[in-house]
Amino acid sequence: MLYSTPDLEPADRRVLDEIEEMRQDLKYRLAEPHRWDGQLRRQLQARAIQGSNAIEGYRASVEDIESIMSGEEPLDATPSVAKEIAGYQNAMTYIRLLSHARVFRYDVGLLHALNFMVIGHHVDKTPGTPRPGGIYVRNSATGEVVYEGPDAEQVPELLDELAAWLNTGDLDAPSYVRAAMAHLNLVKIHPWRDGNGRMSRALQTLVLGRDQITTPEFCSIEEWLGEGRITYDYYDVLGEVGRRRWSPHGDTLSWVRFCLRCHHMQAQRVRRRLAEAGEVWMLLEERVDAEGLHTRCVSALYQVFASTRLRRGMYQADEGLSPGQAARDLRELVKLGWLTPYGETKGRFYGRGEKMREIVAEFAARMVPVRDPYAA
The missing domain is CATH 1.10.10.10 (Winged helix-like DNA-binding domain superfamily/Winged helix DNA-binding domain)
Known part of the structure; x- marks a missing residue:
């Protein structure tokens, strides 16, 4: 049994309509190629990678992440952090390709493969394979256990159920809602020894990419989740839903609403950046020509x-x-x-x-x- 998709309230449907309006506007703007598109996409991807890794304590500047993406050595990031960034970039690059694959189906093997891409440099953590025992999420400041995942014996069956749901479950629900529920269920199953948070955020982006919301770098909320107070809010709402143990029952609307808010606010930011990119580029062309x-x-x-x-x-x-x-x-x-x-x-x-x-x-x-x- 997985966490169930909630019924939405009028306020949520209004927010969804506004998100969809911004998505259509974004899609229209991206339909015509511009010279600044490539750089804007790279910067958005770098910021998403930065946000998701910052949540786990792996901090690097956007500039260093762009260097790693371009095959250069970062100037400031430590070698260990650079490996985390490179691993996550590989997974996100694959997700970008999968978003447009003509033949595609979710399966457990894909989830394990993505986990291996993210943490494959940690061979001691058996990347890409289910955890062999229990797993506990602790408060980094106090050491207190704030979440205990389901028993290891349950993990294979739960992953099978999640993969089946991703292919056929709640297909009439809005894509943003399905993506949020994919994130929630995977992070609550916590199937690997490491990389569970990053994998859950990556899966959310993949679901949106497959549903052709827009390209992954334009629909991801990972940048937003990695920012200051938002990260604390993210942990708070995950703690509220399901509490301290795997318990797939109860209301999940607070989680979905949190994700919708993040999508709306990140979409505002991306739309502004896209408009700004065109204006800045034209201004610079005039100045350079002069x-x-x-x-x-x-x-x-x-x-x-x-x-x-x-x-x-x-x-x-x-x-x-x-x-x-x-x-x-x-x-x-x-x-x-x-x-x-x-x-x-x-x-x-x-x-x-x-x-x-x-x-x-x-x-x-x-x-x-x-x-x-x-x-x-």
């Missing part, structure tokens, strides 16, 4: 606008340049006050120069806070 620079330099400038830091290898790869071409462009941008260089040799990167800082400040001044859709 200064006699090659149009491709906009790619470098947009990167430091959105992520604060640029490395030559990333710019070189984004624009298909030789090392010499990329280095010359960056030197010219430094000379004209667009970029500021830091570090030497392999550790060299470029931050915002005075001209870029002015543009960033201008856009920050007009930023409108996201609103809580359930607030009066």
Whole structure:
């Protein structure tokens, strides 16, 4: 028996309608390709990876995650954290591909394979195989047990039931609700020795991707879940539903409502970023043209606008340049006050120069806070 999908109330259906309206708008905007789409997708994916790993205590900057995604060594993240980031990136890349696979079916083997991608570097934790014994989630500050998973003997049967439900259960429920329930059931089963939280969040993203809500990087709420107070709220609502032990009964509406709120607020943020990306890119094209620079330099400038830091290898790869071409462009941008260089040799990167800082400040001044859709 799994946790059951709740009946929604009018307020939830109103929030769902608003989310759907934003999704349709986003889909319309993404239908026409733009030069900034690739960078925006990479940044959203990096922020999702950052958020999901930060919840587990693995912290890395967006810039370091983008470097890892591009095959470069991170500047600040420790080797152990870099392995966690790389593992999760592999799983999310596979999820992006699975979202568009013509032939697809959920099965337990897929769940185990994704877990192996996430924590395969921890061979001592038997990645990709069911835990052999009990499992306890503890409060990191007090050591108190806050959740005890079901007995290990129950795990195979529960995973079979979850896979069957993913294929055929509650198909008339909204995709956002089904995805939330997939997350809840997997994290409560806690089938592996490690990686259960990240896997549950990844499964939620996969369900949305398969339902063609939009591409995974645009529908994930992992960035939102990894932020400050939201992470505490996330743990609080998981604790409220099911309490301290596996007990698949009772009301799950508070969990679904929490996820809907996160989707709504993250969608507001993503829609703003997409609109901002187009406006910033056009402004930078005008400024670059006025200064006699090659149009491709906009790619470098947009990167430091959105992520604060640029490395030559990333710019070189984004624009298909030789090392010499990329280095010359960056030197010219430094000379004209667009970029500021830091570090030497392999550790060299470029931050915002005075001209870029002015543009960033201008856009920050007009930023409108996201609103809580359930607030009066």
